[in-house]
Amino acid sequence: MLDIHKIRAEFPILSQKVNGKPLVYFDNGATSQKPQVVIDAISKYYQEINANIHRGVHTLSQLATDAYEISRVKIQHHINAKHLHEVLFTSGTTHGINLVANGFAAILKPGDEVLVSALEHHSNIVPWQMLCEKTGAILKVIPMNQDGELIISAYESLLSEKTKIVTVNHISNALGTINPIKYMIEKAHAVGAAVLIDGAQAVPHLKPDVLDLDCDFYAFSGHKMCGPTGTGILYGKESWLNKLPPYQGGGEMIKEVTFEKTTYADLPHKFEAGTPNIAGGIVLGTAVDYMNSVGFENIQQQEKELLAHATKQLLEIEGLKIYGTGKEKASVISFNIDGIHPYDIGSIIDKLGIAVRTGHHCTQPIMNYFEIPGTIRASFSFYNTKEEIDLMVEAVKKAKTMLS
Template sequence: MRFNVERIRTDFPILNREVNGKSLVYLDNAATSQTPNQVIDVIVDYYRRLNANIHRGVHTLSQEATDAYEEARIKIQKHFNIAKSHEVILTSGTTHSINLVASGFSSYLSKDDEILVSAMEHHSNIVPWQMLCERTGAVLKVIPMNQNGELVMEDFHKLISERTKLVFCNHVSNALGTINPIEEIIKASHKVGAAVLVDGAQAAPHIKADLQALDVDFYTISAHKVCGPTGVGMLYGKEFWLKKLPPYQGGGEMIAEVTFDKTTYADLPHKFEAGTPNICGGIAFGAALDYMNSLGFDDIAVYEHELLEYATSELLKIEGLKIYGTAKNKTSVISFNIEHIHPYDIGTILDKLGIAVRTGHHCAQPIMDFYKIPGTVRASFSFYNTMEEVDVLVEGVKRAKNMLL
């Protein structure tokens, strides 16, 4: 087998942990992936050898740190096939990236302009647009979903019109694992002159998006979803839009010249990167993408699909268990409930068995409202999980059911 999971697991020291006296089975990858030694070593090396502020110093440490940070930007550019490195804005994560765009569009929307957002968005891709509508008088409309957890594309095509200015959709649903038809959404949106932002946070660990081929206007990800550190992420924006939008924050680094009469702004990407950035995080972000690419995204996708199919098959053998999100195209996420049992109670017992899953509405409360449930148990798998861990999960769910019913 080309994909040597046991060898890969040796790269992740946390997988050797015990939790509550049991070997850790980490199945909360949709929230945060684990970090391999190859990335941890880069973080340690930064603070041991390079720790200095960037872009501003003539001394050696500053220049070396600047070079490493900008090399990471190039790695991100190449990974996502972005045309120009200055179209890569380094942010604190997907939420920061989305809010940056929402703030910028305040000046370009008018009363009764329309914004479309999908029904399966993370709160981070709902709330900023609601706030934008409150500021501008624009109208928020929702692309509906069906019981399988798929967008109703016929309704999308009916909703979109010349009044539509912005369209927002996640590439992959964090709550259901659904892979959305973003190519169709982007193409239809551009026909009416609307800009499109795709939240790629959940897609990035599973899909190597080609942003030039997609022709998307904005794309966001967080490094901690792809084996990198927390507190750093990327906003891709087409040069046209990034030049048009005003800065999100004012401060050092984003200026060309400051006087008390007038301030002029720096060129891209620095126009949107005010203040001292997460330098170490940015460098480690690049290292994380190096690591993921060394494994191969095609091989990752094949293996994770095998995990998904096996886990789905085994969990569905448990009487009373229902899976939410049965789209034809989905990543390795299973959201489920057992009849008459609250998901929190299942998650609590699984934790006592050393199994880490996520319970609740997963920052996607409208999805739970659609299904009329309080939340789900979500098991999300990564390339370092094993079939044996799936078996442990299944036995843990059976034990929880027996204890709670």
């Protein structure tokens, strides 16, 4: 069991007031808050070892390089990657997805097929559309149902020898649906297709085991799991990373450069051109340590209880509808109230200190499917409480009364 008061004391921002009210932060799906240990680690880097990495013989450069590469080892162990060089530092999930999509431009030919799901964030749709336009490949969509779950029988029917890559999120950012990715990976591999998993919304809630999943690529961001913004990881199987060409050219990613020919560095540096977000990469390791110290079993239990409590309380409000009612869900609730625009609800409850997200959540195809302009999304983290949920519910009731 978590000592929730101790946990909350570790997050400085949670003690502040917004519009004169105690902050209730339910926008964790957009970004999580940061514990003091992460904030301190950022300052420590710049105060004590700020230097460029991999390039210097001087002491500070070696200290920075060691800290950066130790962070890579931490992340390798966290996701259970077989090889250290399968762990690439990126600026976030979007960067990782674009890196893979760009690489597949050298692999796909006209008539090949790319499968995405109806539940995807725009960042896992647009790069594949761009890829298909460039290569003549065909984008196909795995449909969803009214519960916000993927229709797996339709997915199985879409798979064929033409399918070259399947790209799907682990957890939907808009609805909270947890997709059956292990089964989907197995089915894709049976037809020879690669699989990329967008894990941005999964890593705050669970530890992905990439060896057990057998995915070919797994991308995620650091800022949603208590780490700094501008950080992320792309895991890729060694065999696939060796097949793909570099995403960017520049320093760090080369072995030798002449005006006649350039040879590329070995993995992982082949995909890490230029000076990276050194502080961010190091502190992402700090955030991973922190999340593991809290314990993912504890995190899941706390968030399961929050989800159940919020669902029950919100459904008691007349005219309120929840979107995303699948059997397997993370701690995300998207909802609307009949006749009221989600933006109006969000604006009013912000005045009462409640931070939620309103809009389409970069998932316009989902909103189009439900024929709505957007939703109010409350996304919970392990540092949230049932008392905060009660405050949100009362704020929503008040907003409804004002707007009705």
